[in-house]
Amino acid sequence: MTSLSIGQLAEQAGVAIDTVRYYERNDLLTPAGRLASGYRRYGTTELKRLRFIRRAKALGFSLDDIRALLALSDERxxxxxxxxxxxxxxxxxxxxxxxxxxxxxxxxxxxxxxxxxxxxxxxxxxxxxxxxxx
Amino acid sequence: MTSLSIGQLAEQAGVAIDTVRYYERNDLLTPAGRLASGYRRYGTTELKRLRFIRRAKALGFSLDDIRALLALSDERxxxxxxxxxxxxxxxxxxxxxxxxxxxxxxxxxxxxxxxxxxxxxxxxxxxxxxxxxx
DNA sequence: CTGCACCCTGGATCCAGGTCCAGAGTCAAG
DNA sequence: CTTGACTCTGGACCTGGATCCAGGGTGCAG
The missing domain is CATH 1.20.5 (Single alpha-helices involved in coiled-coils or other helix-helix interfaces)
Incomplete structure (x- = not known):
């Protein structure tokens, strides 16, 4: 199964764990679910989304821009x-x-x-x- | 006589008054003197120096860079x-x-x-x- | 001498995009 | 079961360059 902890997600996307939680606080990325313990769980959807964010940032988009882009891509x-x-x-x-x-x-x-x-x-x-x- | 208040200095250099005081706190620009009331007084030396700072900033120098440049120009x-x-x-x-x-x-x-x-x-x-x- | 514009200080706040921390709880290998 | 690595939360702190505020004092024209 492709369920990832926040640490695995962060590593596979090439960002810091704190950054993932920061993006969550700022409505850019929500965990797929939580364990009973409260641990965040992510799937491939979230991994793709996080990589999207990283690449868009590298293209000079601000997080505000990216939030808008993500909404647009959701709407296709x-x-x-x-x-x-x-x-x-x-x-x-x-x-x-x-x-x-x-x-x-x-x-x-x-x-x-x-x-x-x-x-x-x-x-x-x-x-x-x-x-x-x- | 060419003695300027902080407001006159700021206007002639094209910066905000708060910015002048901010530069003073950060050791970029010291008043030529003070009145008995505590009011800052500036001369043409300070006006030139403030304009130097503004231009250097426009050339992409940071305030740290500028502090160094000013020291160098003082040392010629x-x-x-x-x-x-x-x-x-x-x-x-x-x-x-x-x-x-x-x-x-x-x-x-x-x-x-x-x-x-x-x-x-x-x-x-x-x-x-x-x-x-x- | 009144009124208004100007000035004083020290400290708080802002922006973006994180980063770090304490103190506590959890997971998994051996 | 123990141990060490991992994760949780909420909040403080960071950079750079200002900008704004409260509460008070001052300078000067009329």
């Missing part, structure tokens, strides 16, 4: 799932653009800095000290 | 400032690469999803439900 609403993925993609692209802006700024400063000599000649310090230019 | 250690900027650049590039990896994954899934029909045909749900491949 493919169109809405696709739209959610598109929104997340747009969000990721914004974050990339912002980091690229920062990278450009740093790159320029580093390239222009001789790396020795007077502080006044260091464009990094100057850039950080300079007045606004819009 | 240009070589070390350059190295710190290079480390931060490497860090930003790592973050960009990670986001690009995520973007690639999402992009592939979205492109392959018809956006309608059976849940089984949705590669987004499938990808999140699939077993590991690596």
């Amino acid at each position: 609403d493919v169109a809405e799932v696709k739209r959610a993925a598109q929104r997340k993609l747009a969000d990721i692209e914004l974050r990339i653009a912002e980091l690229e802006r920062i990278r450009g700024g740093l790159h320029t400063l580093i390239a222009a800095c001789p790396g020795h000599g007077r502080a006044e000649a260091c464009p990094i310090l100057n850039a950080l000290t300079q007045e606004e230019s819009a | 250690d240009v070589a070390e400032v350059k190295r710190a900027a290079q480390r931060k650049l490497a860090d930003i590039e790592l973050r960009i690469a990670e986001l690009e990896r995520i973007r690639g994954g999402l992009h592939t899934l979205i492109a392959a999803c018809p956006g309608h029909g059976r849940a089984e045909a949705c590669p987004i749900l499938n990808a999140l439900t699939q077993e590991e491949s690596a």
